[in-house]
Amino acid sequence: MNENNEMHSAGSFADGETTAVFAPLDLSAVATPAAHAHAKSAHRHVRKHAIWPWIVLAVVALLGAFAGGSIWFFQSHVLPGVTLWGTPVTGRSYNQLVSQIDDAVANTTVTASYEGKTAKISLKDLGLSVDSETIASQVMDAKRNDPWWQRYISFWKTNDITTEPANPQAAIADTLNEKLSIEEVKPVDASLQLNAEGTGFDVVAGKQGQGVNPTPVAQAAVKAVQSLDSSKTQTVAVTLSTTQPAVTDDIATQAKATIDKLVDKPVAVTIGDHQIATVDAPALAASMRLDANENAKLTANETRNGYVVFDADKLQQYFDNSVKTSLSSTRVDQEVIVNNNGDVIDTLKEGHDGVTISDDSSFGQDAVAALAKGSGSVSVTGTVDPMQTKSTKRHVVVDLSDNKVYAYENDKLIRTMSMSAGQGNDRKTGECTGGDLCTPTGDFTIWLKYQSQDMSGNLTLSDGSQESWDVKGVGFVNYFSHSGCAIHRIASQSAINDAQVAELGNTSHGCVGIGWDQAEWFYGWAVMGTSVHVQV
Template sequence: MADESVDPNRSDTTPELLWNVGDETEVIRPVSESPFTAVIDPMDDNMDALGKVKVKKKRLIWPWIVLAVVLVLGAATAGGWWFFESHALPGVSLWGNSMVGKSRQQIINAIDDQVNNTAVPVEYNGETASFTLKELGYDIDSEEIADQVVNAKRDGAWWKRYLPNEQENIEPDISLSVADGSVIDEALGTAEVTPVDAQVTLNADGNGFDVVPMQLGKGADAQAVAEQGIAAVESLGDVQPQTVTIELKDTEPAVTDTIANEAKATLDGLVSNPVEIKVNDHTIATIDAPALAASMTINANEQAKLADNETRNGYVVFNADKMQEYYNNSIKTNLQTGREDREVVVNNNGEELEVVTEGHDGVTVADGADTNIGPQLVEALANGGGSVSVEGTVDPMQTKTTKRHVVVDLSDNKVYAYENDQLIRTMSMSAGQGNSRTTGECVSGGDLCTPTGDFTIWLKYESQDMSGNLTLSDGSTSQWDVKGVGFVNYFSRSGCAIHRIATSGYVSDAAVAAMGNTSHGCVGIGWDQAEWFYNWCVMGTTVHVQV
């Protein structure tokens, strides 16, 4: 029920409408006619249908703030990650100069600018000039150095890459020995004697390398000038070169004996561990010393920029075009499609004594499979070894062995020659005077006997003068002096040999059979057998002497 009343305590006379709803009474104020009184729109969104003021719900905005911060940080992190993928990481420096955020090209430009444009002033007897490192013979591989800087710290834990306190300083060595003083000598007239580089050449046997020593010169001290230029490069321009007063001195060439010997060691290592050329995992050729000599040069500047067809191993630079040419002319031409087996002579111990036929595989390289083998080979040489594979087919050679062995029987006075365990020749012989002709035993107290046991041929002479003397067990001496003993094959280190019987004239095998034991311990065979035996019984042949 509605009820109108006027509150006597109110200052205005605007009536209020009281509305009873159940146990509750609500007050509804009429619209004020005062222009200063706020008008409540009955359709205001802040009121309900009964005119009640709605209570607005509080909106939580802090999760959105956190999300925004996370998104910003994520974007910054992603952007930083993307940026540093192609730029030097925090904590990376070059010669002590911070490279943080530098791109590869910026680093290249900074180095090249110093090498090519920073000039060192020099003075000699009132004459002045200036020279850049480039003019002094320096060719610094700025691209390689830039790669080292940009790739620094990337091998460690990923989260450490971006920490400034995790530092790595790249310090490529720029050698003073590279400095070439000829440009100074030409400009200032200081040349007296031109130095000559040490050389690394193929040795006479063609299986290794020799060093030809350097020759000192006399002229301007180019290293003092280079030292100023290098300081400018390594400071990336912060240090300005000082004027150098030229002094004449004994000058070393760019390739010193030390550098040449280091290069020789590199090449010797590649000879002992050669790069192999393979077809189907079968080695068909190796890069030997002549191949290395044909494709290499010595460069004293390990920081020198290489041509596209070159690789480097220390001071040795390999040229892919020269290697391809050597392969085409000296390796491929020796490959044969038909197989030839290898034949060797071995002794009773299986040791190889002589190569009768070297033999070779049957090799066919697929058309075009080796047109780019030169670059592949010099890349392997730069890495210190390995192999390069080409497509093709191989019929591998086999090895045929012929085993040779000698038996000296002191009891039947015969020398037996065996091949592959088959008796191929029997020869009569005369042994030491101290051996029994019947039993072969040494019966003279050890004097003048042919020793028993297993031996190998260790020394051979087609002809030898023999002389000597022995003190026998009874105190007497035995002496001999025989000229021109033929076809000598020593088997014992005490001096016993199988040789043509030491007589003044021809003695046949049959005649030897009728003789007694006449030597001082050697084994004498007939003149008609000795030359054949000498040629057949190669160095290292095993000899068994028995009774």
């Protein structure tokens, strides 16, 4: 009996396994009064309700983090809903796009066939390149100006970039003809040629050729590239035909319009506020080429304005060899003649600034960037000693009352000459009393000059009578009125000097005659544009 009790207390079982035996649990130690239990139950209820705001806050935080992360991600990746040539490219980076386009260009070929012979032809074989960086930039910029919800949420709102990777019309057939063993007469591109004066450009017409027309092959290649799937190839049968040059006459004409604008309003080269040169027509000729493929990939030194491509290195070389060598560090002042209106009517001495350039290393790159935009200026570093202009004002006063011609320089009288005016002018008062044969009064400028001229005419006067004249070899003629009045050597068969003119009276049909001893000097002094004031 005791043995059995001992075995039970040890927890022995028939299988020989034993287990620990615990003392009976005293429930009184954990017993809770009813009121206390109710309080704990209420506390658990309060805690259960208090957790929901935290759950909502956590969800909002997660959504905010997701939205913020998405916005951050799409700052450097293609926005939702953007496609390239119909292919979705959302989420791609700029470098991924460039690589994808370049891979499509490099791996795409079209099978060209001619009389049973075939050849694999790529865009490169056709002389075409693709500016993947520019196209990728267009894709990256797509939808950037849309409202934020259309940028980041409205993925169903698509924006397809359709820029043609290359212009099929600009394809050349050299490699195509070679691979298909076709003899070709090459077309000659139209071009622009600097005119004889060096002030503008003329179009030199292109010439047609004979051979394979590369355009259908190029069109198939471009279409394959736009699929972004190089496995999509096709076969194009080619035929011999008249081939057009890549740069047609029409393209050259459009290029000329671009260049003409740059010639009419040239890019200025400045040091500070001083213009020291311009990118003129010869500079453009030295640095440009025509390219029919408007989307061709350019080198790092090139920029494009339509069909015209400018090379920064060539422009820099032209500036170094032709512009800088024409500049001088020593200033030379200009001397000009002006009239009463301040118009420059003659230049006695050309002048120039004193220019010293210390740094022009970025001129070429800056200049072609301005040419690509179509206007602007380029700054180089240096100093300028500005040219000064010395002006000499010349004007003439014809006084019909005292019968004199006065020549002034800078408002100082330098010469007085006797004259014979129109027969209709009163010799003492200068008034027009004879009607039709008067010298007109007013302000004029000399607009036409002849060293010698035969003068003839036939005038019907207001009284019905006829006045005719025919004088050979009138010397040193200076027309001031468009009605035909001039200051000239008095028309006579033999020389009449200044003193003799004073005794003649008014003998002309409206012109102003001066002595033979004065006329040649006056002709040389009163340059084209000189002011003439006729008074009574």
